[in-house]
Amino acid sequence: MGRPPCCDKQGVKKGPWTPEEDIVLVSYIQQHGPGNWRAVPANTGLLRCSKSCRLRWTNYLRPGIKRGNFTHHEEKMIIHLQALLGNRWAAIASYLPQRTDNDIKNHWNTHLKKKLNNHHHHSPPATDLSADSARDALFTTRGQWERRLQTDIQMAKQALSDALSPETSKPPPPPLPAATESKKSHHQIPAYASSAGNIARWLKEWNKNPPSNNPCRSSSSAVVDSGDGSGGIMNGAGLAESMDTLMSFDYFESSNSDGSPETSVLQGESEMDEVEELLPMKLLEEWLHGDTKDYYFTDFTVDEKFKYDNLL
DNA sequence: AAGCGAGACAACCGCGCACAT
DNA sequence: AATGTGCGCGGTTGTCTCGCT
Numbered sequence: 578m579g580r581p582p583c584c585d586k587q588g589v590k591k592g593p594w595t596p597e598e599d600i601v602l603v604s605y606i607q608q609h610g611p612g613n614w615r616a617v618p619a620n621t622g623l624l625r626c627s628k629s630c631r632l633r634w635t636n637y638l639r640p641g642i643k644r645g646n647f648t649h650h651e652e653k654m655i656i657h658l659q660a661l662l663g664n665r666w667a668a669i670a671s672y673l674p675q676r677t678d679n680d681i682k683n684h685w686n687t688h689l690k691k692k693l694n695n696h697h698h699h700s701p702p703a704t705d706l707s708a709d710s711a712r713d714a715l716f717t718t719r720g721q722w723e724r725r726l727q728t729d730i731q732m733a734k735q736a737l738s739d740a741l742s743p744e745t746s747k748p749p750p751p752p753l754p755a756a757t758e759s760k761k762s763h764h765q766i767p768a769y770a771s772s773a774g775n776i777a778r779w780l781k782e783w784n785k786n787p788p789s790n791n792p793c794r795s796s797s798s799a800v801v802d803s804g805d806g807s808g809g810i811m812n813g814a815g816l817a818e819s820m821d822t823l824m825s826f827d828y829f830e831s832s833n834s835d836g837s838p839e840t841s842v843l844q845g846e847s848e849m850d851e852v853e854e855l856l857p858m859k860l861l862e863e864w865l866h867g868d869t870k871d872y873y874f875t876d877f878t879v880d881e882k883f884k885y886d887n888l889l
Numbered sequence: 890a891a892g893c894g895a896g897a898c899a900a901c902c903g904c905g906c907a908c909a910t
Numbered sequence: 911a912a913t914g915t916g917c918g919c920g921g922t923t924g925t926c927t928c929g930c931t
Contacts, residue, residue, distance in 0.1 A: 593899070593925075615916065631917075632900065667919055682920075683898055 590624040594633050598623055602630055603638050611639075636679045643675035647684055655681055656689055 594602075605621045611634060614627040623630065636642075647655070651673060658669040666678035666685075673681065 591901075613916090626901090628902090628917080629900075635918090636899075664920065678919075679899080686921095687897055 588624060589626050589629075591629075594625075594637075598625065599633070599638060602633060606634060606638075632679075636677045639677075641675060642677060642680075644680075647676075647688075651676065652684075652689060655685060656693070659685060659689070 601621050601623055602617070605617060609620075611631075614631040616627075617623065617630045618625055618627055625633075654672055655669060658672055662668050664682075666682040670676055670678040670681050
């Protein structure tokens with residue numbers, strides 16, 4: 578069954594949106610709210626595809642979107658998250674609610690990827706210097722793998738802090754289109770850590786139900802579905818202690834002295850040699866990923882896990 | 890001033906997923 | 911169970927701007 582076009586191709590205007598079109602779209606959404614995009618062109622008279630209307634709204638017209646230059650912190654976040662999640666721009670954007678996935682994707686393709694590439698050319702020899710493999714090369718050492726996990730924990734820590742301290746946290750993210758929110762909240766739990774709330778929930782669950790089993794070295798067997806969707810994971814003994822250490826590790830402040838985003842990612846590798854010290858972090862990562870293992874262990878984790886396993 | 894190329898960003902396209910029928 | 915539909919996502923392309931020659 579071929580997928581029918583989302584709209585009639587004939588008579589559909591393409592190209593840049595005019596201010597008049599923007600006004601029409603915004604006023605319609607103000608009245609009816611976002612969602613039901615298929616009805617938007619029909620009800621507004623816009624000669625635009627419904628998909629184009631949604632894109633225009635979510636990427637440009639939606640209130641709360643921050644435009645302009647990316648801050649160092651935002652770039653750091655993007656670099657770390659890209660290393661962690663791969664090109665899951667929507668997932669990455671969920672950590673930067675003021676930025677759209679399209680914005681982040683463009684910034685990555687035009688700025689960050691280049692920066693990483695340049696850095697790579699000035700780094701010790703790597704096997705593959707292509708842009709797409711830069712991420713692979715990031716974690717070919719234990720130290721860098723460790724660093725990535727630490728970053729992940731740091732982000733989770735911050736997300737938890739934000740989620741549990743609404744009065745001190747940053748302003749809430751702008752309202753998502755109603756259709757998006759309702760769909761996600763009702764039947765589509767994102768496989769990735771799409772929100773601070775998710776991470777907070779996982780961490781709470783972890784604190785509530787600390788592991789007691791010994792770690793299995795096999796990462797696949799270490800993941801145990803609790804069955805309740807809460808992301809219950811079997812972790813290693815001593816993980817609770819490691820958690821405290823990890824949670825007190827302030828990655829951004831400790832790893833970056835000049836503020837350049839790429840530096841923090843691509844700095845020289847850690848001197849830590851004890852494999853055992855890595856295991857709790859690895860298990861913790863698995864726990865953080867929880868029931869999302871199918872998602873995470875696709876193009877990124879399987880690949881990196883393979884490298885990681887080879888290091889052991 | 891004109892031509893050209895690179896960079897930045899907005900928008901499009903095709904696909905997959907999930908829900909409805 | 912099969913099919914239809916809407917939406918979101920990621921990759922790619924198109925267009926505009928700016929700097930250099």
